[in-house]
Amino acid sequence: MNSFGKLFRVSIFGESHGVSVGIVVDGCPPGIPLFVTDFDEELARRKSGAKGTTPRQEADQPKIMSGVFNDRTTGAPITILFENTNTRSHDYSKFRDIPRPGHADFVAMNKFKGFDDYRGGGHFSGRLTLGLVAAGVIARKVIDPISVHSRILEVGGSPDIEKTIDLAVENRDSIGGIIQCTASGIPVGLGEPFFDSVEAVLSHMVFSIPAIKGVEFGSGFGAAKMKGSEHNDWFLDKDGKTASNYAGGINGGITNGNDIIFRVAVKPTSSTHAIQQTLNFKTGEIVDFEVEGRHDTCIALRVPPVLEAATAIVLADLMLVNKKY
Numbered sequence: 001m002n003s004f005g006k007l008f009r010v011s012i013f014g015e016s017h018g019v020s021v022g023i024v025v026d027g028c029p030p031g032i033p034l035f036v037t038d039f040d041e042e043l044a045r046r047k048s049g050a051k052g053t054t055p056r057q058e059a060d061q062p063k064i065m066s067g068v069f070n071d072r073t074t075g076a077p078i079t080i081l082f083e084n085t086n087t088r089s090h091d092y093s094k095f096r097d098i099p100r101p102g103h104a105d106f107v108a109m110n111k112f113k114g115f116d117d118y119r120g121g122g123h124f125s126g127r128l129t130l131g132l133v134a135a136g137v138i139a140r141k142v143i144d145p146i147s148v149h150s151r152i153l154e155v156g157g158s159p160d161i162e163k164t165i166d167l168a169v170e171n172r173d174s175i176g177g178i179i180q181c182t183a184s185g186i187p188v189g190l191g192e193p194f195f196d197s198v199e200a201v202l203s204h205m206v207f208s209i210p211a212i213k214g215v216e217f218g219s220g221f222g223a224a225k226m227k228g229s230e231h232n233d234w235f236l237d238k239d240g241k242t243a244s245n246y247a248g249g250i251n252g253g254i255t256n257g258n259d260i261i262f263r264v265a266v267k268p269t270s271s272t273h274a275i276q277q278t279l280n281f282k283t284g285e286i287v288d289f290e291v292e293g294r295h296d297t298c299i300a301l302r303v304p305p306v307l308e309a310a311t312a313i314v315l316a317d318l319m320l321v322n323k324k325y
Contacts, residue, residue, distance in 0.1 A: 004204070005317040007321055008026075008139065008320050009026045010024065011023065011024040019084065021128050022081040025067070025138055026078075027320065028067070032072065034064070039133075042308075043062070043134070046129065046302055048302065058127075062134055063083075064079070078138065080135075082131070098280050100271065103124075126210045133309045137309070142319065142320070147183070148184075150179050155175055155177035155301070156176065174270075175297065176300055178264070179300060179303055181304075182259050187255065189254060190315070190324065191253050191254045193253050197253025201318065211266050215265075231246045233258075248261045264307060266299060269298065276288075277289060
């Protein structure tokens with residue numbers, strides 16, 4: 001339940017306020033150059049600090065514990081660990097009696113019979129995406145020269161990102177966003193029909209990112225408003241290049257050589273300083289509730305590097321499965 005992939009397989013571990021979080025990457029080909037500094041750029045993109053992000057600051061310094069020798073991957077599982085050094089666990093003690101609306105507190109407590117680490121969201125925390133970003137750095141090396149990049153299209157329903165963030169901070173409430181991801185340089189033939197279609201595998205991984213509530217490929221839901229003659233992508237050459245890309249680079253679940261393009265919907269951060277009402281499970285009363293602590297006003301601001309990493313992980317696995325590496 002904490003692992004993903006067939007040949008390029010990742011296993012995530014840790015809790016938000018535990019000793020550490022991290023990732024194990026199994027199936028990485030041997031001989032790939034890998035240095036600790038390779039992680040710096042992507043981890044910095046994920047970091048908080050900008051307006052609208054949490055004031056919690058962590059060093060996020062990766063420790064490569066296995067799978068690398070003389071700065072090259074060995075073919076053995078690669079374990080990357082990040083220590084948690086800046087936690088305020090007392091902020092979360094009351095959530096046993098009053099689970100936070102929109103969070104996993106209630107379901108975690110029930111599923112794991114009250115033994116879950118509830119501090120900072122525990123194993124459900126967005127902090128665990130550190131491991132995904134680290135694995136994505138390795139995956140990018142496997143899929144090179146394929147490139148993956150993303151951009152924020154809107155936050156809070158507006159393309160004016162800076163103005164909308166300022167207003168959300170002023171209102172002390174959280175907002176969501178929409179992010180588009182594009183993978184270029186894709187070979188023809190990745191994926192399988194039906195259950196292992198590229199859309200299915202990518203969606204599986206993408207929905208593992210906390211706060212993702214929707215995904216659409218190519219024209220997405222807009223396809224329902226189009227005619228078939230409008231939506232079909234005409235071929236321009238024998239390599240499969242098409243005049244349009246409403247299919248998002250995928251036909252029949254298999255890559256067609258055009259860019260893979262998809263968009264995700266990121267929900268508003270569940271933790272908000274706005275006063276809400278919810279149930280006190282101990283007293284049985286409806287009470288006013290405000291989430292204290294340090295939280296992102298708009299978590300969508302920090303999702304792009306995580307989304308790119310998730311995409312690279314999927315593509316690395318597909319490349320190895322389809323013997324394209």
